[in-house]
Amino acid sequence: MTFVKSTPPIAHRDGKEHRLELAFVRDRAEVRILGEIDVLAAPDLTRLLESLDLLATTVHVDLGPVTFIDSAGLKPLIEATRRRRRDAMPPLVFDACSRQVRRLLDCAGLGGDPLLDVDAWDTLAVAALYPPGRYAAKRRRCTRPSLS
DSSP: OEEEEEOOOEEOTTSOEEEEEEEEETTEEEEEEEEEESTTTHHHHHHHHHHHTTSOSEEEEEETTEEEEOHHHHHHHHHHHHHHHHTTOOOEEEEEEOHHHHHHHHHTTOTTOTTOOHHHHHHHHHHHHSOHHHHHHHHHHHHOOOOO
16 A cells, blocks of 8 residues: 655745655655755755654655755755664665766765765765864964963
């Protein structure tokens, strides 16, 4: 038996829109994301993914119909992946990604893994925040004793 729930299209100020669809098929939940996933869509996606944390089932995410995604749209997916790993729950599995999504995942160092490799994301983020040469130089400058 399949149960499908879809939000009505939610319009953004610039005329673009997004929509979220949820289906329960056999032993898994399927989420289909359509349109633009940005700072306006992120809260809706966060609420949906948090509500699925109550289920002990694998969640398949279809990002094929996404026409635009930015880091704000990627954040709920990363947070949900982390929560599910931390709580030893079945994973989020990314079945399809549009070209736009694939490009963002590749740029963020997350591409190529249908389970969203958040460990690679964390390593990349730490490296960007603390480049080896620059961080060491700042630390030496801050710990240098005063000459007075």
